[in-house]
Amino acid sequence: MEISAIRIEALKEIGNIGAGHAATSLSKMLQTRIEMTVPKVWLVPLPRLPEALGQLEATKVALYLKVEGEAPGKAMFVLSVKSAQLITKTLLWKSELPDIINDQMAQSALREVGNILVSSFVIALSEFSRIRLQPSIPALGIDMIGAMIDAVLLDEGKLDDNILIIDTKLSGLEEMEGMFLYIPGEGSIDKLLGVFGI
Amino acid sequence: MNKTIVVGMADYKVGKPPAKLMTAGLGSCIGVCIYDLQAQIGGMAHIMLPSSKESMKGNPAKYADTCIEMMLEELLNLGVLRSRLKAKMAGGAQMFSFAGKTPLLRIGERNAEAVAQELKKVGISLLASDVGGTFGRTINFDIKTGNLHIRTINHGEKVI
Numbered sequence: 001m002e003i004s005a006i007r008i009e010a011l012k013e014i015g016n017i018g019a020g021h022a023a024t025s026l027s028k029m030l031q032t033r034i035e036m037t038v039p040k041v042w043l044v045p046l047p048r049l050p051e052a053l054g055q056l057e058a059t060k061v062a063l064y065l066k067v068e069g070e071a072p073g074k075a076m077f078v079l080s081v082k083s084a085q086l087i088t089k090t091l092l093w094k095s096e097l098p099d100i101i102n103d104q105m106a107q108s109a110l111r112e113v114g115n116i117l118v119s120s121f122v123i124a125l126s127e128f129s130r131i132r133l134q135p136s137i138p139a140l141g142i143d144m145i146g147a148m149i150d151a152v153l154l155d156e157g158k159l160d161d162n163i164l165i166i167d168t169k170l171s172g173l174e175e176m177e178g179m180f181l182y183i184p185g186e187g188s189i190d191k192l193l194g195v196f197g198i
Numbered sequence: 199m200n201k202t203i204v205v206g207m208a209d210y211k212v213g214k215p216p217a218k219l220m221t222a223g224l225g226s227c228i229g230v231c232i233y234d235l236q237a238q239i240g241g242m243a244h245i246m247l248p249s250s251k252e253s254m255k256g257n258p259a260k261y262a263d264t265c266i267e268m269m270l271e272e273l274l275n276l277g278v279l280r281s282r283l284k285a286k287m288a289g290g291a292q293m294f295s296f297a298g299k300t301p302l303l304r305i306g307e308r309n310a311e312a313v314a315q316e317l318k319k320v321g322i323s324l325l326a327s328d329v330g331g332t333f334g335r336t337i338n339f340d341i342k343t344g345n346l347h348i349r350t351i352n353h354g355e356k357v358i
Contacts, residue, residue, distance in 0.1 A: 046206070046207040046208040046209075046246075046257070046260070047206030047207055047208060047209045048206070049206075049207055050206070050222075055222070056222040056223035056336075057222040057223050057334075057336045057349075059351050064294055101352065136296060137296055139294040139295060139296050141293055141294055142351075142352075143225075143293065143333055143334040143351055143352075144222070144223040144225075144334035144335075144336060144351060145223060146207075146222050146223015146224070146225070146334065146336075147223045147224055147225030147291065147293055147333070147334020147335070148223075148225060148293055148294070148334065149223070149225070150207065150223070150224070150225040150226060150227045150246065150293075151225035151226045151291070151292075151293035151294055151305075151306075152293075152294070153246075154225075154226050154227070154246060154247065154305045155294075155303070155305070156303070157247070157303045157305055158247070158255075159208075159246055159247060159260060160255075160256065161208070161255075161256035161257045161260075
């Protein structure tokens with residue numbers, strides 16, 4: 001897979017629009033200011049994935065949703081454990097940081113965050129591309145980031161040598177920092193970029 | 199000198215002591231070690247998919263069948279004795295489940311089956327394995343002793 005410079009720019013714009021909507025929803029949900037970085041578009045060979053994602057054995061919280069429709073893809077929101085605790089503490093009006101590994105209520109709140117973030121991203125994408133897209137229900141994982149990423153990549157039982165990732169960082173709530181990843185499926189880029197005529 | 203050779207996704211590495219082999223964050227992937235204790239030579243592969251036959255595309259090191267073949271050839275070149283080779287593996291988890299849906303592909307499970315089958319085909323006995331579950335694993339292989347150390351986040355550590 002090769003991607004021209006103009007397509008990379010267009011994908012960044014897609015990331016920008018989608019993640020912008022997602023950040024706005026997160027901000028409303030948490031009643032706080034959310035900062036967002038300019039999206040990065042990575043075309044990463046598999047063995048170099050750690051360079052894009054950091055330590056593969058680091059413990060992270062991940063929300064994973066499949067995006068189904070004419071241009072399918074996968075969305076992931078990856079947080080540090082502390083960030084996930086901060087979000088759930090705020091959402092559930094708790095006085096202390098919840099134990100997200102055992103607290104069902106906190107896990108349910110996190111799923112809802114995933115739901116809302118990805119839905120806003122997908123709605124934005126659908127609106128400008130006129131392509132019908134539908135997010136799945138969210139799955140939650142608290143484990144090594146590498147293990148969760150490989151499971152997401154292999155979900156369809158096939159895998160390209162290079163992975164295209166649109167990566168946007170969202171931050172707020174003092175120390176909350178999350179990574180919003182969108183991985184377009186095979187052939188989806190052509191469809192999404194079709195609206196730009198490129 | 200305690201050198202650790204890191205094996206990336208869809209990759210394999212071979213080495214000799216004191217070097218150790220390690221791969222981090224195995225989800226549905228399989229980490230398989232093939233070694234000759236007497237010759238003190240070993241290799242580790244990070245396999246992602248069961249078979250190259252279904253969709254042979256790109257890097258052959260990502261499939262169980264082609265990767266094991268490649269690593270075996272490299273080990274033989276280094277001077278292992280084929281009849282002395284042993285294997286151990288870990289990984290093959292089902293990391294995510296969507297409420298109310300059974301996973302259709304069970305890639306982790308199929309990966310584990312494919313590796314076991316391929317080892318059988320090339321006549322290498324699988325001494326130990328730690329596969330399945332719903333959690334990630336980071337593995338370290340000591341070529342000197344043949345011990346495979348497995349670390350998880352909430353499911354303890356073990357040596358097989």
